[in-house]
Structure formats: structure tokens, C-alpha cells
Amino acid sequence: MNSAETMKRTETMLLNLGPSHPSTHGVLRVLLELDGELILRADPDIGYLHRGIEKMCEYRTYHRCMPLMNRLDYLAGEVNLFGFCLAMEKLLGIEVPKRVQYIRVMIAELTRIASHLFWLGTHGHDLGAMTPLFYAFREREKIMDMCEMISGARMFPLYLRIGGLAADLPEGFIPAAWEFVKSFPEKCQDYHNLLTKNQIWIERTQGVGVMSADEALDWGWSGPMARGSGVNWDLRRDNPYSSYEDFDFVVPLGKNGDTYDRYLVRMEEMIQANRIVRQVLERLPDLPPGDIQAKDPRISLPSKDAVYNDIAGLINHFKLIQEGIKPPVGEVYQCIEAPKGEMGFYIVSDGSPQAFRLKIRGPSFVNLSAMDKLARGRLLADSIALIGTMDIVLADVDR
Amino acid sequence: MNQAAELLQEKFPEEVVEVVEFRGETQITVKPGRIKDICKALRDDNRTSFRYLSMIAGMDYLPQSPRFGVVYNLYSHKNKNRVTLKALLADDAAPAIDSVAPVWSTANWHEREAYDMMGIRFRGHPDLRRILMPNDWVGHPQRKDYPLRGK
Numbered sequence: 022m023n024s025a026e027t028m029k030r031t032e033t034m035l036l037n038l039g040p041s042h043p044s045t046h047g048v049l050r051v052l053l054e055l056d057g058e059l060i061l062r063a064d065p066d067i068g069y070l071h072r073g074i075e076k077m078c079e080y081r082t083y084h085r086c087m088p089l090m091n092r093l094d095y096l097a098g099e100v101n102l103f104g105f106c107l108a109m110e111k112l113l114g115i116e117v118p119k120r121v122q123y124i125r126v127m128i129a130e131l132t133r134i135a136s137h138l139f140w141l142g143t144h145g146h147d148l149g150a151m152t153p154l155f156y157a158f159r160e161r162e163k164i165m166d167m168c169e170m171i172s173g174a175r176m177f178p179l180y181l182r183i184g185g186l187a188a189d190l191p192e193g194f195i196p197a198a199w200e201f202v203k204s205f206p207e208k209c210q211d212y213h214n215l216l217t218k219n220q221i222w223i224e225r226t227q228g229v230g231v232m233s234a235d236e237a238l239d240w241g242w243s244g245p246m247a248r249g250s251g252v253n254w255d256l257r258r259d260n261p262y263s264s265y266e267d268f269d270f271v272v273p274l275g276k277n278g279d280t281y282d283r284y285l286v287r288m289e290e291m292i293q294a295n296r297i298v299r300q301v302l303e304r305l306p307d308l309p310p311g312d313i314q315a316k317d318p319r320i321s322l323p324s325k326d327a328v329y330n331d332i333a334g335l336i337n338h339f340k341l342i343q344e345g346i347k348p349p350v351g352e353v354y355q356c357i358e359a360p361k362g363e364m365g366f367y368i369v370s371d372g373s374p375q376a377f378r379l380k381i382r383g384p385s386f387v388n389l390s391a392m393d394k395l396a397r398g399r400l401l402a403d404s405i406a407l408i409g410t411m412d413i414v415l416a417d418v419d420r
Numbered sequence: 421m422n423q424a425a426e427l428l429q430e431k432f433p434e435e436v437v438e439v440v441e442f443r444g445e446t447q448i449t450v451k452p453g454r455i456k457d458i459c460k461a462l463r464d465d466n467r468t469s470f471r472y473l474s475m476i477a478g479m480d481y482l483p484q485s486p487r488f489g490v491v492y493n494l495y496s497h498k499n500k501n502r503v504t505l506k507a508l509l510a511d512d513a514a515p516a517i518d519s520v521a522p523v524w525s526t527a528n529w530h531e532r533e534a535y536d537m538m539g540i541r542f543r544g545h546p547d548l549r550r551i552l553m554p555n556d557w558v559g560h561p562q563r564k565d566y567p568l569r570g571k
Contacts, residue, residue: 068552068553068554071552075537075562076561076568077568238471239526240525241472252497259497259500351442352442352447353445354445354474363474365474367491382474382475387526390528390529391526394525
């Protein structure tokens with residue numbers, strides 16, 4: 022046997038992870054270059070869910086953009102709409118009543134819990150922990166039911182309006198919310214019992230996908246991804262919107278910037294979100310019911326009662342729906358702390374009822390861009406942990 | 421005045437075209453030629469410390485000329501404020517600007533998206549290819565003269 026025949030072959034292998042793979046949370050294809058099980062390069066191929074939402078928004082009135090906003094990060098649909106409404110209100114230069122601000126905060130925090138629960142269940146499931154999924158979905162279901170109460174829809178409530186809310190909270194919502202808020206901390210302990218000290222979970226997540234604080238900033242990470250690396254930044258605290266400054270909450274931080282720390286950060290965020298919902302519920306009785314719209318007929322839709330019984334109301338409704346809102350010429354950028362990070366809306370208005378340009382800054386898109394950096398030098402199995410820890414929603418990546 | 425505007429007036433007086441304040445936001449229009457130096461200065465100077473690039477938006481201002489532009493939104497964790505940088509690109513037929521990917525790694529994908537959607541070239545980008553549309557796609561869908569629906 023000569024030496025050429027005994028030499029090891031050193032070709033690398035290309036492997037397609039996805040586009041249809043249960044752990045890619047949607048339609049994501051990652052092209053992996055492997056040396057054995059070692060990842061040499063990871064190239065996410067996105068765009069399978071690209072619907073051209075930014076383009077579509079240039080051709081429709083602002084009201085008609087709103088259902089599309091729900092469909093960005095569809096696990097936290099109402100939070101996206103929250104950001105869009107805030108951006109519109111900033112552009113229009115209006116202030117919404119305190120009651121609206123508080124209810125929006127409550128919906129946003131409940132949605133954050135629902136989104137984190139979904140992440141917890143699927144992330145655990147991806148890494149072989151079957152049970153947390155069932156527990157997490159049990160509580161998520163309660164939030165879905167609450168969404169159904171406020172609007173009839175579970176995933177896409179479309180409850181917020183530019184300048185206010187579609188309606189006041191329905192009967193039965195407050196007791197349901199109280200029940201959830203009181204029982205949730207105990208449920209959270211259940212999840213901790215399942216995973217936090219689980220040796221398999223620790224081995225699969227500790228030291229995987231490490232990002233330092235400086236690197237996290239360089240890669241544009243925000244939200245729990247950045248906080249897992251110890252970046253002490255939360256838009257709700259540092260640039261408060263919608264009266265977040267009225268509420269007490271702690272911003273949890275990680276130390277090592279690995280998958281395990283990001284897990285702990287998100288777990289604590291759920292508890293803190295629950296605290297905020299409780300504070301809203303405590304203060305809501307002090308705010309006058311029915312005060313759910315900014316008082317500006319050029320922006321806020323009239324009540325249904327006015328539309329059906331009053332000619333002025335009907336005309337107002339018709340004009341707003343047919344012609345739309347006409348904001349002043351200008352451009353604004355408004356971002357919010359979405360469950361997955363900074364969700365931003367850059368709206369350029371030319372004074373017409375359609376946006377001249379609407380750029381959406383989706384947190385999933387930015388978080389995913391660091392995939393190659395995280396995956397290099399890790400094992401193939403870690404790529405599943407990485408996709409899970411980034412908590413991406415492909416509808417938000419592709420828009 | 422915003423620290424970023426001050427810094428740019430001091431270090432790049434030739435480059436600043438316009439500073440606009442609207443709804444409490446500062447938007448600075450700069451010439452595209454030295455965008456990389458400007459971004460580096462905004463990132464590294466202690467007064468501004470914009471170490472985080474929030475987003476890059478490709479813009480098509482048709483029928484205006486210059487037609488294309490690039491908008492950068494920066495955030496400073498130190499000062500907890502933002503600034504929007506805007507550069508209008510001279511060449512309407514083949515818009516191009518220097519890449520800021522060497523300044524912030526996150527710019528990589530934002531610039532790929534702007535290239536894909538608007539057809540703006542980023543000089544010195546490490547890997548400028550389409551990101552959302554398929555590789556063999558013809559045209560740039562978010563240009564104003566690109567139809568919303570197919571023919």
C-alpha cells in the first residue's frame with residue numbers, strides 16, 4: 022500500500038439544515054460546511070417567508086398596514102402593532118390617554134410571556150426535553166384565551182388602534198388576568214424544576230454560543246440576547262414609552278453570554294413581565310373606563326355608536342377609512358422592547374395617506390445574522406441549540 | 421444641539437449637509453464620500469459612543485434626484501440616545517456607497533438587504549449578494565418603479 026492511499030481524505034461536507042426541519046422554527050435553510058461533525062461555516066439562507074410587507078405598506082393607508090404588523094413576529098403579534106402605533110403617534114404628534122397606555126403595556130407584557138413560553142417549549146423540545154413544551158403551552162393557552170376575549174382572535178388580536186384601542190377591556194378579562202397573574206410565578210417554578218438544574222440541559226447549553234458584551238453590541242443584538250451577554254440595556258427602562266416609567270421591574274442580566282444564561286434571562290423576564298401586569302391590574306381601576314382613544318377626529322375612529330346613529334360620526338368614519346390618516350411630512354424612528362429584542366419602525370411620510378417608506382427593523386433578522394459567528398468551531402448538534410436560543414421567528418426575519 | 425451633530429460639525433464640517441430636528445429626533449444628512457470615517461468617529465468618540473447600529477434602510481426617492489439614499493440609525497448605550505444619519509447617493513443609475521460592515525458587523529446583513537431590495541452597491545462589503553430574494557432574481561423589488569404585483 023503506498024502512502025497516497027492511506028492518506029486521510031480531508032474534503033469538507035456541505036449539509037442542508039432545513040428549509041423544512043422541525044427545529045428551524047419556520048422555513049429557514051442553513052447551509053453548513055462540516056468537517057466531520059465540526060461546523061466550519063454556517064450560512065443561513067433566508068427569504069422563504071418574504072412577503073414584501075414593507076413594499077405593500079407603501080400602497081395602502083396606515084390603517085390597512087396594521088393587520089400586516091401583526092404578522093411580522095407572529096408569536097408576539099400585538100407587540101409589533103404596539104410599535105407601529107407608537108411610531109404613528111410620534112409622527113402625528115399625539116398623546117394617548119393613560120388608560121390606553123396601561124392597557125397596551127399589559128397586553129404587551131402578556132404577549133411577552135406567551136412568546137417566551139413558546140420559546141421555552143420549543144427550545145427545550147429541540148434539545149430533547151419533551152416535557153417543558155406541554156407545561157409552557159398550558160399557560161400560553163390561557164394568554165391566547167385572553168387575546169380571544171379582547172378581540173375574538175387568538176394569534177392576531179389587532180386590538181390596538183392608531184391613537185388608542187379598538188374597544189375597552191371586555192367583561193371577564195380582569196378576573197381572568199388576575200387569576201393568571203397570581204398563579205403564574207408558581208408555574209414558572211415548575212419550568213425551573215424541569216430544566217434549570219437538569220444535567221443534560223446544562224451540558225447542552227452552557228458554553229454554547231458564547232458572545233461577549235462587546236461582540237453582542239457589534240452584532241446589533243438587543244433584548245434578551247444582549248442581556249444574556251451582560252449588556253445592561255432595556256428600552257422599557259432606558260427610553261421609556263407608554264408609561265413604562267410608572268412600573269417597577271428588574272432587568273435580568275447574564276454573565277457568560279452563553280445559551281444557558283440567555284435561558285435564565287428569559288425565564289426571569291417572564292416573572293418580571295408578570296410583575297408589570299400585576300401593577301397594571303392594580304392601577305387600572307383608578308383610570309376612567311371608556312377613555313380609550315386620543316381625542317382627535319382626524320386620527321381616531323369614532324365609536325360604533327356614533328357611526329350608526331349620527332351622521333357626523335358616519336362621515337368621520339367614512340373619511341378615515343376611505344381616505345386614511347394624513348400625517349405631516351417628516352420621518353420618525355420608533356422602537357420598542359419586543360420579546361425578541363428591539364423592534365423598530367422607520368416611517369417616512371410625504372404627507373399623503375400612504376407611507377412613502379416603512380422600514381421595519383426586526384430583531385430576529387439581526388439576531389440571526391450572527392449565526393455564522395456563533396456556529397463556527399461548534400458541533401453540528403449545537404446548531405440546533407443556537408437556532409433555539411436566538412428565538413427567531415422567520416416571519417420577522419423575512420418580513 | 422445633539423452631540424452627534426456637534427461632533428460632525430467639528431470633525432467633518434465639509435461633510436455635513438443638513439441637521440434636522442423632528443419630534444425630538446435628530447437627523448443628519450451627510451455627503452456619502454466619507455461615510456465610513458464618519459461612522460467610525462461616531463462610534464469611537466467618547467462624547468457620542470454610538471456603538472450600536474440599529475438598522476440601515478435603503479431609500480428610493482423617485483422622482484427626486486439624487487434618487488437613492490441610505491439611512492443609518494445609531495444608538496448610544498452610554499447616552500441613551502439615537503441619531504439618524506442620511507446619505508444621498510450621487511449616481512442614479514448605479515448607486516454606491518462605502519460599506520460600514522468594518523465598523524459594525526451587524527451592517528453586513530442590513531447592507532445585503534438594501535442591495536437586494538434597492539440595488540444599492542456597498543463598496544468593500546465582505547459578501548454582497550442577495551439575501552431575501554433568490555439569487556437569480558431580476559430587478560430590485562423595493563424600488564419605486566418596480567410594480568407591486570407582477571404583470
